[in-house]
Amino acid sequence: xxxxxxxxxxxxxxxxxxxxxxxxxLVLGVLCLVVIVPFLTVVSTSLAPREQISAAGxxxxxxxxxxxxxxxxxxxxxxxxxxxxxSIGVTVVGTALSLFVSCLLAYATSRPYFVLARPxxxxxxxxxxxxxxxxxxxxxxxxxxxxxxxxxxxxxTMVSGFNVIVLxxxxxxxxxxxxxxxxxxxxxxxxxxxxxxxxxxxxxxxVVGLFYxxxxxxxxxxxxxxxxxxxxxxxxLVLRTYVVNDAAMGQAELAxxxxxxxxxxxxxxxxxxxVPILLxxxxxQRHFAKGVLTGAVKG
Amino acid sequence: MSSVSRTDAxxxxxxxxxxxxxxxxxxxxxxxxxxxxxxxxxxxxxLWRDRILVLFALPGFLVLAIYHYLPxxxxxxxxxxxxxxxxxxxxxxxxxxxFRVITEGDPAFLNALANTLIxxxxxxxxxFPAPIVLALLLNSLLSERIKRLVQSILYLPHFLSWVVxxxxxxxxxxxxxxxxxFLRSHGWDALSIVGNPELFRPLLLAQVxxxxxxxxxxxxxxxxxxxxxxxxxxxxVDGAGRWRQLVHxxxxxxxxxxxxxxxxxxxxxxxxxxxQILLQxxxxxLARSEVLDTYVYNRxxxxxxxxxxxxxGLVKSVVGVVLVLGANKLAHMFGEAGVYAAxxx
Numbered sequence: 001x002x003x004x005x006x007x008x009x010x011x012x013x014x015x016x017x018x019x020x021x022x023x024x025x026l027v028l029g030v031l032c033l034v035v036i037v038p039f040l041t042v043v044s045t046s047l048a049p050r051e052q053i054s055a056a057g058x059x060x061x062x063x064x065x066x067x068x069x070x071x072x073x074x075x076x077x078x079x080x081x082x083x084x085x086x087s088i089g090v091t092v093v094g095t096a097l098s099l100f101v102s103c104l105l106a107y108a109t110s111r112p113y114f115v116l117a118r119p120x121x122x123x124x125x126x127x128x129x130x131x132x133x134x135x136x137x138x139x140x141x142x143x144x145x146x147x148x149x150x151x152x153x154x155x156x157t158m159v160s161g162f163n164v165i166v167l168x169x170x171x172x173x174x175x176x177x178x179x180x181x182x183x184x185x186x187x188x189x190x191x192x193x194x195x196x197x198x199x200x201x202x203x204x205x206x207v208v209g210l211f212y213x214x215x216x217x218x219x220x221x222x223x224x225x226x227x228x229x230x231x232x233x234x235x236x237l238v239l240r241t242y243v244v245n246d247a248a249m250g251q252a253e254l255a256x257x258x259x260x261x262x263x264x265x266x267x268x269x270x271x272x273x274x275v276p277i278l279l280x281x282x283x284x285q286r287h288f289a290k291g292v293l294t295g296a297v298k299g
Numbered sequence: 300m301s302s303v304s305r306t307d308a309x310x311x312x313x314x315x316x317x318x319x320x321x322x323x324x325x326x327x328x329x330x331x332x333x334x335x336x337x338x339x340x341x342x343x344x345x346l347w348r349d350r351i352l353v354l355f356a357l358p359g360f361l362v363l364a365i366y367h368y369l370p371x372x373x374x375x376x377x378x379x380x381x382x383x384x385x386x387x388x389x390x391x392x393x394x395x396x397x398f399r400v401i402t403e404g405d406p407a408f409l410n411a412l413a414n415t416l417i418x419x420x421x422x423x424x425x426x427f428p429a430p431i432v433l434a435l436l437l438n439s440l441l442s443e444r445i446k447r448l449v450q451s452i453l454y455l456p457h458f459l460s461w462v463v464x465x466x467x468x469x470x471x472x473x474x475x476x477x478x479x480x481f482l483r484s485h486g487w488d489a490l491s492i493v494g495n496p497e498l499f500r501p502l503l504l505a506q507v508x509x510x511x512x513x514x515x516x517x518x519x520x521x522x523x524x525x526x527x528x529x530x531x532x533x534x535x536v537d538g539a540g541r542w543r544q545l546v547h548x549x550x551x552x553x554x555x556x557x558x559x560x561x562x563x564x565x566x567x568x569x570x571x572x573x574x575q576i577l578l579q580x581x582x583x584x585l586a587r588s589e590v591l592d593t594y595v596y597n598r599x600x601x602x603x604x605x606x607x608x609x610x611x612g613l614v615k616s617v618v619g620v621v622l623v624l625g626a627n628k629l630a631h632m633f634g635e636a637g638v639y640a641a642x643x644x
Contacts, residue, residue, distance in 0.1 A: 024436055025445065031433075032452045034509065038467040041477055057480045059470060105359030108352040115345040120356050127367050130620045131570075133612040134592070135599045136373030139387075140366060156366040159359045189351040218460030221574050225600065236462045243466045244578055270466055277458045285451055 037061075039274075046070055046267035050260065058263045070260040070268035079230075079238055079253040080269060086150065087217060087235040091276070094154040094216040099209050102159055103201075106167035107193050121168075128161040134225070141226055152226035153219060153234065160215070163208045170204040171197055203287045210284045217276060235273045243269055377610035390606075397610035408611065410586065411594035418571045418590065421500060426507050427561060430515035435549065437516060438523045453513025461574040464510050468502070469493050494582035502579075503572060518556060526552035558633050566626035569615050591615050 041059050047070075048063035074080040108114055109121045137156060146152035178200075179192045187195065198205070220236040227233060233241075241247050243266045250259070259265075346353065377397055379390040400408045433453070440446045456464065471477045472492045479489040492498055530548045539547060573592040580588045589597070591611065599608025 021440075024440060028436065028440075028445075028449050032449060035452055035456055035513070038471055042467065042470065057484070058475050059477045059480060061477075101359045101362065104355040108356035111349075111352060113349075114352045115342065115349050116353060116356065120360060123360060123363060123368075127363050129623055130371075130616055132367055132370035133374060133609065133616050134595055135376070135605060135609045135612060136370035137366065138600065139373045139376070140370045144365070155362065159362045161363075164359070189355065193355070214458050218458075218462075220460055220462050221577070224577075236460055239460075239462045239466060240578060244462060244469065245581075266466075267470070270463065270470075274459060274463055278455075281455060281458060282451075285454070 042267045042270050046271045053261050070264040073254050073260050074268055083233050083235045083238040090153045091216040095213040098158050098212040102164050106164050110168045110171040124161045124164050148229050153222055206284050207287045239273050374613045377613045379606050381605040397606040411589045411591050415590040419568045429512045434516040434519035456510045457514035465578045496583045496587045499583045499587045522553045522556040562626040562630045566623035569619055
């Protein structure tokens, strides 16, 4: 597809002149810098040596030398180590559960012969039309005993209607011949689901998994609302308290004697809270267009 | 056939053709062979036959039922003087008392409403067109490789949390941020951007643009790649230059997607940047920063005025549903497949 497109550009659309092209690339280059420079500053400051930071008055664009003391301080135990553990746990468990439950729901509603397919699908679709409101959901979370439990960060947001619809429309596109021949060979619904449908759905699973994982990792308000015990804070709350609200980190927060500069600590916290996303992003990036489009256009 | 496959195969074949559970074309193959004329199995029989699928759907259904549908009933506290220690059952009923902030126009409520509508309006005018322009720019690049690279970079901020985005903006534009350190070290005055109520709205818009413009191009790029190259060639044969191709081929080709997305955005008019604003509210004060969602949170969860906050939230939700359904209808009137109708297909 992309190849055909670029040919069309040359043959169909009149080709842009060299000056026009240069201006476009310049504009896009500036936009890319606007995105990259903040990342660069944060990573650089978290790694820069103490003297350079105090000379620059807080932030540096490129570090002169590498100083890992901020990271050592964060990982020596204390608030950030604990929050990182919470965030990783919630994200891994939450994403696994979300994917599993959503796939099952999407599979059931994608079977044309399923007697409840339409009603259940309507429950998903109508649910996407409204939001029940902050306080009523809070009351249900409280009633079901999840307040101050890490499950409050997982269970209420476990199923996203949009993601179910993305998965369902992909499952529907799997040729019926494949699932039927498995049925004839004696496979039950579980066999068809686990051995035919899931292995054929790697791309949408990757995209939907990423959406869920990013949602769990980034969730800030649910934690603010449901978790009051600071020992159970995820990274986003730590980030808000010590970076956005600029609360000072001292011996109480870090189990270390030698405190690095506050700004390199803050930047290191920012890096730690971005790294998981930066790590998985390149692997999943190529599936985006496909996954999003099945949901938006075809779904 | 029936000797090998499961005993219910004839039943299934029948329902496949008879049911309207799915508009996709009927399955072909051995299962669709003419089944012996038999009484259509009853609902309970079919439910029992599909018991495994019921089990499949159950966990997801329960989560939605308990944490999405059940809370709707919790909105009854909008009609109560709700006290957490008394619970819904024992709190006093007060009729429409809680709705008086809306009907009588409480200044704090009106302020939140005004801020919400102003921000929505600004976003519709200033933020909405940005990804369209960016998509056109990307699409007109000759080099597929540069296009990919730029896309990879510009999509990234979408995946960062609002906490990270707000923190990044503070570090760069804040009082002791990169920009101001640079200005000071060159003998210029520092600029007050973050925490300045006057600049709060532009700051919010800049953050939204930074975070989501790249990602929002995806759908427009898809619309662009669906435009047939023949149209461009025909236009070129007719002597259309690049500008006229844009006006007469490209934009008409994107029209339906643009209208659809714009209408969809209208449907969410009352929801703007909840987490984004909540994080920055302390520094700029409520006069400029309070929106409906933060009002509900601040009055209800923080202030303990549960009934009144729920009443405002309820009205907001109801208006929201009306807007979304109205938007869908509007999309139909424009001749586009409605969003939710389209989703079911």
